[in-house]
Amino acid sequence: MRQAQTLNEAQLRRVIHYCRSRRHPIRDETIILVSFYAGLRAKEIAALTVGNIFDEDGAVRTQFILSAQQSKGGQTRTVYLNQRLRKALREYGDYIRLADPQRALFASQKGGHFSANTMCQLFLDIYKAIGLKDASSHSGRRTYITRLANKGVGVRLLAALAGHSHISTTQRYIDVNSEQLSEAVELL
Numbered sequence: 001m002r003q004a005q006t007l008n009e010a011q012l013r014r015v016i017h018y019c020r021s022r023r024h025p026i027r028d029e030t031i032i033l034v035s036f037y038a039g040l041r042a043k044e045i046a047a048l049t050v051g052n053i054f055d056e057d058g059a060v061r062t063q064f065i066l067s068a069q070q071s072k073g074g075q076t077r078t079v080y081l082n083q084r085l086r087k088a089l090r091e092y093g094d095y096i097r098l099a100d101p102q103r104a105l106f107a108s109q110k111g112g113h114f115s116a117n118t119m120c121q122l123f124l125d126i127y128k129a130i131g132l133k134d135a136s137s138h139s140g141r142r143t144y145i146t147r148l149a150n151k152g153v154g155v156r157l158l159a160a161l162a163g164h165s166h167i168s169t170t171q172r173y174i175d176v177n178s179e180q181l182s183e184a185v186e187l188l
Contacts, residue, residue: 003175004141005139015127019126027107032140034048034140035140037084037088038144042120042123047069049101058098063079063081071163073165123137144162145170146174
């Protein structure tokens with residue numbers, strides 16, 4: 001099976017720009033940003049609740065616990081939110097009701113949680129619309145891990161951030177291309 005395409009900054013900007021033209025622009029853009037800046041799987045994004053992201057006062061958390069039911073493999077893990085993602089989530093919070101912490105963070109057309117499959121389809125629809133035929137719901141996750149690796153984050157930290165039990169799994173996520181190889185030899 002082919003791995004999901006990693007996206008460069010220009011491609012990510014195109015995705016975000018396209019999301020802004022969709023029926024649910026703020027929701028869809030925020031879903032994309034959660035994928036790229038928290039490295040969550042589609043299943044995990046679909047399972048997020050308001051209480052995962054927002055505290056009792058409506059402030060965006062800096063980190064939260066993804067429960068065993070929400071994650072792959074039935075293991076809990078801590079998810080850390082960077083400043084850019086927290087800013088986007090604050091803006092998204094202005095458009096949703098924060099009163100019920102158990103409410104789906106990203107409501108589907110029917111108002112409840114997305115299913116994992118429907119969330120995957122949302123990603124595919126967005127990527128297909130802008131011509132990214134090899135991108136999938138895992139593209140944000142692969143891009144997240146690859147970008148951190150390119151900035152020198154060690155594979156053990158990457159595995160912890162990704163919720164992988166084995167670093168060999170994490171290593172398969174890291175994309176290597178000719179531009180990176182060229183830049184690496186210039187470090188000498």
